[in-house]
Amino acid sequence: MTSPPRPDDAHPYLRAATAGVRHHARALDRPAPPKPVDRVHLDVLHAHLTALHRLLDQLADTARPPHPGAGRHLATAHTRLWQASAAVHDAFHLLPAAAPDSAECRPERLPEGPPVLTICQRHLAAGHVIRRKTTPADLNRPHTTTCAR
Known part of the structure; x- marks a missing residue:
């Protein structure tokens, strides 16, 4: 006899990402x-947040037609995650860049270009999605949802 599948077995990649965090x-x-926190740390965190942002966007779109209330809550979580990624992006730019003679600062060796461009490109892509589905008023509204139970 086998045990019933665990709920998180349906999403192994999400479970692995959660374990990593x-x-x-x-x-x-x-x-x-x-x-001390550095730009590399914040870049990786921003990548994780924007990946979650994309996931919540997809979940909100699929939940909204059959379950409008759940879709609204997922859309709110989508907006809050955007706010978190925007704050991490802003913090990234406030940290000093690596020293020019540092071995880790070799943008010419990175196929995607300098890290500062990578985080900005990722942030602009996420910003395009959020602005397509959210009003500026929603982006600035404080979190006030309560438990639906």
């Missing part, structure tokens, strides 16, 4: 001296 958060909580 949890692992990283636990690593930051260790008693070792905290490593």
Whole structure:
């Protein structure tokens, strides 16, 4: 006899991404001296947020016709995730760039170009999606939803 499938078995990639985020958060909580945040860290976090942004966009679109209330809540989560990714993008640009003589700063070796362009291109693409489906008033509205139960 086999056990019933777990609910998260239907989405193995999402489960793996969640495990990666949890692992990283636990690593930051260790008693070792905290490593200062850098642009690479924020770039990876922004990539994760924009991937979740795309996922929520798709989920909201598929949930809305049969379940309008759930679709509205997913659309609100989509907007809030955009706000989080915008804040991470802004923080990225406030951090100092790597030193020019640093071994890690070799944009000519990266096929996608300098990292600053990569995060900005990703952010512009996500911004295009959010502006197509959301009004400026919705983007600036504070989070006020309550539990529907």
